[in-house]
Amino acid sequence: MKRETPFDDDKLREECGVFGIFGHEDSAAHTVLGLHALQHRGQEAAGVVSYDGERFNAYRSMGLVADTLTSEHVVNSLKGMSAIGHVRYSTTGETILRNVQPLFAEFSSGGFAIAHNGNLTNAWQVRKRLVEGGSIFQSTSDTETIIHLIATSGGASLTDRFISALRQVVGAYSLVALTKDMMFGVRDPLGIRPLVLGKLDDVYCLASETCAFDILGAEYIRDVEPGEIVQITRDGLTSIKPFPRVRPRPCIFEYIYFARPDSVSVGGSVYNVRKNIGKELSREAPVDADLVVPVPDSGTPAAIGYSQESGIPFELGIIRNHYVGRTFIEPADNIRHLGVKLKHNPNRAELKDKRVVLVDDSIVRGTTSIKIVNMVRQAGAKEVHMRIASPPTIHSCFYGVDTPEREKLLAAKMTVEEMARHIGVDSLAYISMDGVYRAVGEARRMAGGPQYCDACFTGDYPVPLVDHEGGDSRAQLSLLAER
Numbered sequence: 350m351k352r353e354t355p356f357d358d359d360k361l362r363e364e365c366g367v368f369g370i371f372g373h374e375d376s377a378a379h380t381v382l383g384l385h386a387l388q389h390r391g392q393e394a395a396g397v398v399s400y401d402g403e404r405f406n407a408y409r410s411m412g413l414v415a416d417t418l419t420s421e422h423v424v425n426s427l428k429g430m431s432a433i434g435h436v437r438y439s440t441t442g443e444t445i446l447r448n449v450q451p452l453f454a455e456f457s458s459g460g461f462a463i464a465h466n467g468n469l470t471n472a473w474q475v476r477k478r479l480v481e482g483g484s485i486f487q488s489t490s491d492t493e494t495i496i497h498l499i500a501t502s503g504g505a506s507l508t509d510r511f512i513s514a515l516r517q518v519v520g521a522y523s524l525v526a527l528t529k530d531m532m533f534g535v536r537d538p539l540g541i542r543p544l545v546l547g548k549l550d551d552v553y554c555l556a557s558e559t560c561a562f563d564i565l566g567a568e569y570i571r572d573v574e575p576g577e578i579v580q581i582t583r584d585g586l587t588s589i590k591p592f593p594r595v596r597p598r599p600c601i602f603e604y605i606y607f608a609r610p611d612s613v614s615v616g617g618s619v620y621n622v623r624k625n626i627g628k629e630l631s632r633e634a635p636v637d638a639d640l641v642v643p644v645p646d647s648g649t650p651a652a653i654g655y656s657q658e659s660g661i662p663f664e665l666g667i668i669r670n671h672y673v674g675r676t677f678i679e680p681a682d683n684i685r686h687l688g689v690k691l692k693h694n695p696n697r698a699e700l701k702d703k704r705v706v707l708v709d710d711s712i713v714r715g716t717t718s719i720k721i722v723n724m725v726r727q728a729g730a731k732e733v734h735m736r737i738a739s740p741p742t743i744h745s746c747f748y749g750v751d752t753p754e755r756e757k758l759l760a761a762k763m764t765v766e767e768m769a770r771h772i773g774v775d776s777l778a779y780i781s782m783d784g785v786y787r788a789v790g791e792a793r794r795m796a797g798g799p800q801y802c803d804a805c806f807t808g809d810y811p812v813p814l815v816d817h818e819g820g821d822s823r824a825q826l827s828l829l830a831e832r
């Protein structure tokens with residue numbers, strides 16, 4: 350879990366972003382651009398590995414893509430026709446350079462680079478077994494577990510060994526991997542974390558989100574399917590489905606907050622889903638008010654939907670300063686109390702004497718909500734009604750999203766009425782789980798159960814939390830296969 354800073358939004362943190370391109374003369378430059386478009390998924394570190402026909406080239410660094418990877422010197426050093434890259438917000442493993450991905454290993458068959466978005470829920474148990482068997486780990490990242498499993502797995506080809514390794518892990522993972530003559534894209538059997546396939550001219554590329562294709566002018570082809578391995582070579586793409594079929598459960602929070610609104614997720618526009626959530630929220634929790642104001646930026650599409658459905662005018666009552674990066678975290682003690690004001694400023698002319706509906710995507714600890722509500726009141730708002738575009742977050746995520754422990758989640762320890770008093774609003778309401786499902790165009794429960802992972806709202810974890818709960822990872826794996 351991360352140390353809190355006065356400038357952190359009170360949000361679940363996106364996990365990581367991955368990108369890969371195979372067979373393009375500007376592979377490194379395109380990978381850097383793709384990672385730049387995915388920067389919202391991880392701001393702590395970034396890295397690229399390329400293959401130039403003779404050797405693999407790597408550059409990894411702490412910091413933002415624009416600050417670390419975009420120089421001519423770096424891009425020119427990443428020679429070759431194929432590259433994969435990663436942006437990171439660490440969810441497992443410390444934030445140190447040796448954990449920055451893509452990770453690289455030299456097997457008997459040649460080099461292998463891998464970048465991972467997600468979290469293996471049995472990584473600790475597998476690692477323990479591997480270490481007892483003599484494996485020596487270089488990092489604390491759970492991704493390295495996959496490398497060691499490939500090294501110790503049987504199989505005629507690297508692809509067979511990769512599949513064998515994947516059959517031994519449990520969790521949420523979207524992977525891109527690169528060898529001297531292949532690129533792989535993999536999604537876990539439930540497809541919890543996203544991965545999409547695109548084409549730039551005649552060249553395949555892979556990314557966590559479609560916004561990474563837009564920046565390149567690449568065409569979005571389709572999602573990599575849950576449980577699918579796409580193997581890309583000079584001869585084209587082969588789809589391998591080595592896992593027993595299970596009902597997919599992609600992360601519903603991608604729609605609510607993680608994905609960029611201009612991306613397409615599970616085939617649907619993220620922006621439209623967020624607007625739909627706002628419309629549902631307006632129907633479920635109407636309020637008599639003068640203005641709908643988003644907590645920018647993430648609350649904006651839902652606020653637009655709330656305004657359109659309710660007929661209450663939408664106004665930018667809070668302005669966000671986009672130049673307060675995550676690096677601005679150690680101010681002098683005497684300005685620490687300014688906190689949220691460095692990032693958000695009230696638009697007094699709009700707020701004064703108004704009854705305001707404040708729309709945000711989620712409340713995690715409640716720390717930022719208190720400050721924002723206070724700021725809106727100080728700017729002269731007569732009433733503040735908060736509407737939240739997700740159900741109460743009452744459980745931690747173990748699938749590659751940085752969440753506080755359950756006891757720190759405000760909704761896990763207070764009723765909605767208690768939260769309203771704690772945050773200082775005149776009323777507080779959340780969209781229901783059914784309302785979110787309606788907004789994504791699905792009934793909440795079809796025969797066989799829900800179609801999304803919604804565990805942070807419901808506690809219904811679709812993949813066994815092997816390390817967290819203890820128990821035998823092999824038994825849990827066979828359980829997963831039977832679902």
Ligand code: SF4
Pocket residue numbers: 541600601602603745746747748749750802803804805806
């Ligand atoms: Fe997404 Fe929540 Fe499931 Fe984590 S627990 S994968 S954030 S829906």
